[in-house]
Amino acid sequence: MDRLKEKALSGWKCGVMSYREYNVFFMIVTGILALFVASPALSRLLVLPRTEFFTEFWILGSDHRAEDYPFNISRNRDYGVFLGIGNRLGYCAYYVVEVKFRNQTQPAPNSFNRTSSGLPSLFSITAFVADEGTWELPLTFSFDYRYNETLAQVGFYSMTLNDADLDMHNYTIAWDSDNSGFLGNLFFELWIYDAATSGFRYHERSVGLWFNMTTS
Amino acid sequence: MRDCLFVVFAVLSVFSLLGLVSGIFVEGGWNALASIELEAGAVIAEAEEKIVICYRAVSDADRVGANITGLLVVLNEAGDLLSRAKLAYKLGDFDYAVSLALQSQERLSSFVDEADVLRGAAMQARYWDFMVNVVGSIMGAVAVVCGGFVAWIVLKRRHSQAGSVGL
Numbered sequence: 001m002d003r004l005k006e007k008a009l010s011g012w013k014c015g016v017m018s019y020r021e022y023n024v025f026f027m028i029v030t031g032i033l034a035l036f037v038a039s040p041a042l043s044r045l046l047v048l049p050r051t052e053f054f055t056e057f058w059i060l061g062s063d064h065r066a067e068d069y070p071f072n073i074s075r076n077r078d079y080g081v082f083l084g085i086g087n088r089l090g091y092c093a094y095y096v097v098e099v100k101f102r103n104q105t106q107p108a109p110n111s112f113n114r115t116s117s118g119l120p121s122l123f124s125i126t127a128f129v130a131d132e133g134t135w136e137l138p139l140t141f142s143f144d145y146r147y148n149e150t151l152a153q154v155g156f157y158s159m160t161l162n163d164a165d166l167d168m169h170n171y172t173i174a175w176d177s178d179n180s181g182f183l184g185n186l187f188f189e190l191w192i193y194d195a196a197t198s199g200f201r202y203h204e205r206s207v208g209l210w211f212n213m214t215t216s
Numbered sequence: 217m218r219d220c221l222f223v224v225f226a227v228l229s230v231f232s233l234l235g236l237v238s239g240i241f242v243e244g245g246w247n248a249l250a251s252i253e254l255e256a257g258a259v260i261a262e263a264e265e266k267i268v269i270c271y272r273a274v275s276d277a278d279r280v281g282a283n284i285t286g287l288l289v290v291l292n293e294a295g296d297l298l299s300r301a302k303l304a305y306k307l308g309d310f311d312y313a314v315s316l317a318l319q320s321q322e323r324l325s326s327f328v329d330e331a332d333v334l335r336g337a338a339m340q341a342r343y344w345d346f347m348v349n350v351v352g353s354i355m356g357a358v359a360v361v362c363g364g365f366v367a368w369i370v371l372k373r374r375h376s377q378a379g380s381v382g383l
Contacts, residue, residue, distance in 0.1 A: 027368075037357045091278065092274055126267075126299050167307060
């Protein structure tokens with residue numbers, strides 16, 4: 001009798017499971033079911049917050065790879081590259097890419113001081129990029145220039161960038177004896193619209209290509 | 217002598233008249249050019265302002281989770297036209313600059329309204345998404361736990377009754 005009573009208090013048999021086992025099983029099933037039902041809410045609430053906000057800015061060669069960039073440039077010949085922006089700022093951004101050209105003696109954007117080059121821009125490209133989105137523009141360009149033998153320098157007339165004719169009459173490149181060429185740097189500075197100041201500020205990113213202007 | 221003086225006077229008069237006429241023409245030409253330049257500058261500034269307004273509308277729509285892909289395509293087109301308008305202005309082609317800046321503005325004529333519609337729809341979708349997926353699923357989970365507890369109590373009671381009957 002005592003044995004039966006003890007059995008009744010500690011647990012009852014349900015098929016092959018004891019009362020305690022059944023209790024645990026019931027709780028596990030209920031918990032799993034509750035978690036399953038709550039999963040849409042959990043997927044929204046248990047998300048690690050983004051901590052890094054930045055912009056990617058790149059230039060790729062004509063094969064869409066980081067190689068085969070044009071270097072030796074011939075007069076009035078078309079060259080192609082891809083210019084791209086990846087927005088990881090957490091909001092839709094309004095960018096302006098300033099297209100600039102310089103010779104070796106002119107100032108480049110400074111990555112240590114985080115300042116842009118003070119040179120005037122040849123052209124501005126506008127880009128609106130959604131958060132987590134990318135924007136890419138194929139660029140086709142050519143240079144019209146002449147070699148001045150007496151001054152040993154290359155003087156530019158114009159540059160054509162995606163059918164836009166850009167005036168380059170004030171641009172010259174002197175002979176670089178160290179590198180044996182007329183080296184010019186086409187570079188792109190990224191500027192971003194700042195809603196707080198209602199103006200553009202330099203976004204501390206620039207990419208560029210060095211060219212050797214061939215005279216033959 | 218008198219004839220000579222008359223000829224000199226006549227020549228001087230003709231020259232001064234020519235000078236006056238050319239002066240008026242040149243001044244008028246400069247004025248016209250300056251006014252076109254001013255107009256082009258104003259139209260470009262307007263187009264820039266319009267783009268900023270539209271960008272703000274898109275940002276607001278994006279913030280509430282609207283699909284802004286289509287809007288960004290239009291905005292990029294308008295931005296491209298504005299860039300070309302600025303270039304034309306820099307090169308002194310003011311008529312072309314005005315034309316491009318106006319085209320840019322035209323592209324954005326109903327843009328803010330479209331962005332607002334998308335924003336409204338996204339806000340509504342966001343509300344329902346929150347109600348169903350967050351509030352609904354939390355309520356569902358609570359209901360499952362409560363239901364399980366009630367079922368457990370009922371089963372426990374039933375089996376303890378069965379146990380006491382068995383005793």
